[in-house]
Amino acid sequence: MTARLSVIIPLLNERQTIASVIRECYALDREAEIVVVANGTTDGSAEIARRCGATVISYDRPLGHDVGRSVGARRSSGEVLLFVDGDIVIPAAMLRPFVETAMAGADIVLNDYSGPVHLKHAHDVVVAKHVLNAALGRADLRGMSLSAVPHAMRRSAVEQIGYEHLAVPPLAHAMAVYHGLRIQAGPRVPVGRLNPLRSHRRNGDPTGRLMLGDHLEALDWLLRQTGERGNRHDYGRRRNEVSGS
Amino acid sequence: MRLSNRPKARRARSGSRKPRARLLELSRARSRRRSSGRKAARGIGRLSSRRFVRRSPLRRKAGAARQPGARFGRAGGRLGTRAKFRRSMAAVVTCKDEQHTLPLVLRELERLPFQEIIVVINGSTDRSLERALQHRRTTVVWLPEALGHDVARAVGARLTTSSIVLFMDGDVPVSAEDLVPFLRSVERGADLALNDLSPFIGSFAEQDHVTRFKTFLNRALGRVDLAMNSMTAVPHAVSRRLLDRIGCAALAVPPKAQALAIMSGLKVTAPASVNVIARNRLRPHNVGEFNEVAELIIGDHLEAISLILQRTGPRGAYPDAGRWRHVARGEDDADEHHYSVV
Numbered sequence: 030m031t032a033r034l035s036v037i038i039p040l041l042n043e044r045q046t047i048a049s050v051i052r053e054c055y056a057l058d059r060e061a062e063i064v065v066v067a068n069g070t071t072d073g074s075a076e077i078a079r080r081c082g083a084t085v086i087s088y089d090r091p092l093g094h095d096v097g098r099s100v101g102a103r104r105s106s107g108e109v110l111l112f113v114d115g116d117i118v119i120p121a122a123m124l125r126p127f128v129e130t131a132m133a134g135a136d137i138v139l140n141d142y143s144g145p146v147h148l149k150h151a152h153d154v155v156v157a158k159h160v161l162n163a164a165l166g167r168a169d170l171r172g173m174s175l176s177a178v179p180h181a182m183r184r185s186a187v188e189q190i191g192y193e194h195l196a197v198p199p200l201a202h203a204m205a206v207y208h209g210l211r212i213q214a215g216p217r218v219p220v221g222r223l224n225p226l227r228s229h230r231r232n233g234d235p236t237g238r239l240m241l242g243d244h245l246e247a248l249d250w251l252l253r254q255t256g257e258r259g260n261r262h263d264y265g266r267r268r269n270e271v272s273g274s
Numbered sequence: 275m276r277l278s279n280r281p282k283a284r285r286a287r288s289g290s291r292k293p294r295a296r297l298l299e300l301s302r303a304r305s306r307r308r309s310s311g312r313k314a315a316r317g318i319g320r321l322s323s324r325r326f327v328r329r330s331p332l333r334r335k336a337g338a339a340r341q342p343g344a345r346f347g348r349a350g351g352r353l354g355t356r357a358k359f360r361r362s363m364a365a366v367v368t369c370k371d372e373q374h375t376l377p378l379v380l381r382e383l384e385r386l387p388f389q390e391i392i393v394v395i396n397g398s399t400d401r402s403l404e405r406a407l408q409h410r411r412t413t414v415v416w417l418p419e420a421l422g423h424d425v426a427r428a429v430g431a432r433l434t435t436s437s438i439v440l441f442m443d444g445d446v447p448v449s450a451e452d453l454v455p456f457l458r459s460v461e462r463g464a465d466l467a468l469n470d471l472s473p474f475i476g477s478f479a480e481q482d483h484v485t486r487f488k489t490f491l492n493r494a495l496g497r498v499d500l501a502m503n504s505m506t507a508v509p510h511a512v513s514r515r516l517l518d519r520i521g522c523a524a525l526a527v528p529p530k531a532q533a534l535a536i537m538s539g540l541k542v543t544a545p546a547s548v549n550v551i552a553r554n555r556l557r558p559h560n561v562g563e564f565n566e567v568a569e570l571i572i573g574d575h576l577e578a579i580s581l582i583l584q585r586t587g588p589r590g591a592y593p594d595a596g597r598w599r600h601v602a603r604g605e606d607d608a609d610e611h612h613y614s615v616v
Contacts, residue, residue, distance in 0.1 A: 193603040193604065239592065250588075257581075262570065263573065266421070
């Protein structure tokens with residue numbers, strides 16, 4: 030019998046939290062199919078996941094950011110997919126609305142979390158998420174994004190976007206909005222507070238640079254669909270009057 | 275070309291008409307823009323022509339004819355010794371129905387030792403043209419039909435020859451003292467001196483979409499230090515080197531010009547702050563969250579982003595951090611030994 034719910038959990042050396050993450054997922058749905066994609070794990074966390082009852086797909090080296098989501102989604106079978114991380118324990122009660130809204134028909138249910146926006150000079154990722162949504166004509170989504178966990182998707186939506194694109198979440202996000210999928214906001218799970226970006230100041234913020242690249246890739250795709258102005262008017266600019274420098 | 279001959283004939287024809295100013299057809303003005311203003315003779319040109327440029331008969335070398343005793347900072351007076359510049363300077367003012375503020379803008383510009391002050395009247399229906407013509411030191415370009423946002427700026431820039439060019443809007447008067455830092459910055463080697471608007475904006479949550487796009491563009495270019503500062507805002511000053519390198523036509527889409535400048539390795543700074551946000555006139559098309567002007571500017575930024583991505587690849591200069599894309603595509607059969615379903 031195929032489960033109605035699949036939970037996808039990428040895992041990289043998160044032995045402290047993985048058992049609790051899986052426990053909460055089973056608390057959400059005893060029948061859930063839990064797919065853990067361990068990549069480059071050396072601390073025994075894959076073994077912990079297996080003992081907790083999850084299906085573990087194991088790679089001996091890190092696959093890179095979010096590639097685990099593509100792998101896990103392709104190898105799962107549920108009608109609704111819930112994406113969480115191996116290092117953030119989110120109580121089942123907080124996860125439930127995401128699944129229920131997707132079961133009720135929404136294609137995608139996002140975490141209603143926009144990151145720290147009280148600063149004057151916000152983090153690259155916060156700026157990029159807001160800009161991408163505005164470029165997509167969905168400024169109402171503010172900084173919500175498929176980048177942030179938890180989020181739920183119907184399998185039909187994943188198939189329309191393409192499994193491979195889940196590895197670049199902002200690109201998948203842009204495709205979902207552009208294809209007119211029904212995107213809804215779920216509850217707010219402040220994952221930033223549960224999981225502050227670790228040591229990004231010390232290391233020159235590699236995650237921030239990666240995410241900026243991801244958003245540029247999403248914009249690149251979008252602007253190929255819409256033309257270089259993203260379907261914005263030019264207010265009757267007569268450029269030929271100054272053309273040719 | 276024939277221009278140098280034309281005025282003589284015209285002067286003879288115009289006879290008793292009082293010689294005051296000179297109007298040129300723009301297309302001709304373009305081709306002679308690097309010739310000396312001295313050759314410019316006087317007399318009103320054919321008003322029936324489509325476009326005109328009035329070139330001032332008065333030309334002054336930098337700092338040459340300062341009035342003795344004029345005090346620094348006095349309204350209407352020239353600036354004191356602190357406003358000496360070693361390089362030639364031009365100001366380009368674009369104006370669309372701004373008859374009330376344009377004289378204030380020009381009055382402040384006239385307090386600085388500009389060799390060229392160019393006013394581009396971009397399809398005005400009020401008395402902006404008359405107001406501009408009252409200023410003897412200005413060169414006036416009259417465009418009967420508006421060429422659209424910022425295109426007038428490119429038109430004005432083309433007519434300049436100075437080594438520093440300051441860009442202003444006809445609706446935002448800025449005191450001469452506040453303009454000096456931008457000119458000074460370019461004089462000292464910057465290629466683009468932007469207005470630093472960061473002191474005037476609130477938290478990210480309170481910022482409008484245009485501000486966020488401006489921030490994003492600078493970050494995408496690796497210039498987080500420029501915050502949300504943009505060539506979309508006035509005043510800003512540029513070097514002749516910038517105009518030569520990116521071409522005056524590029525100024526018609528300011529964010530694109532900025533991206534070109536940064537990608538060409540030109541020196542971009544934001545040396546001073548003038549609060550133009552509070553002074554910007556509210557008009558029906560620039561009020562509201564996604565008004566027409568905001569949509570235009572967002573389109574400009576997307577165009578600039580397109581340009582960056584065309585030049586640097588779909589991720590800009592940002593890494594993919596070792597993503598195994600073929601695994602994401604499900605093409606990992608060859609790597610079967612790497613994983614095991616436990």
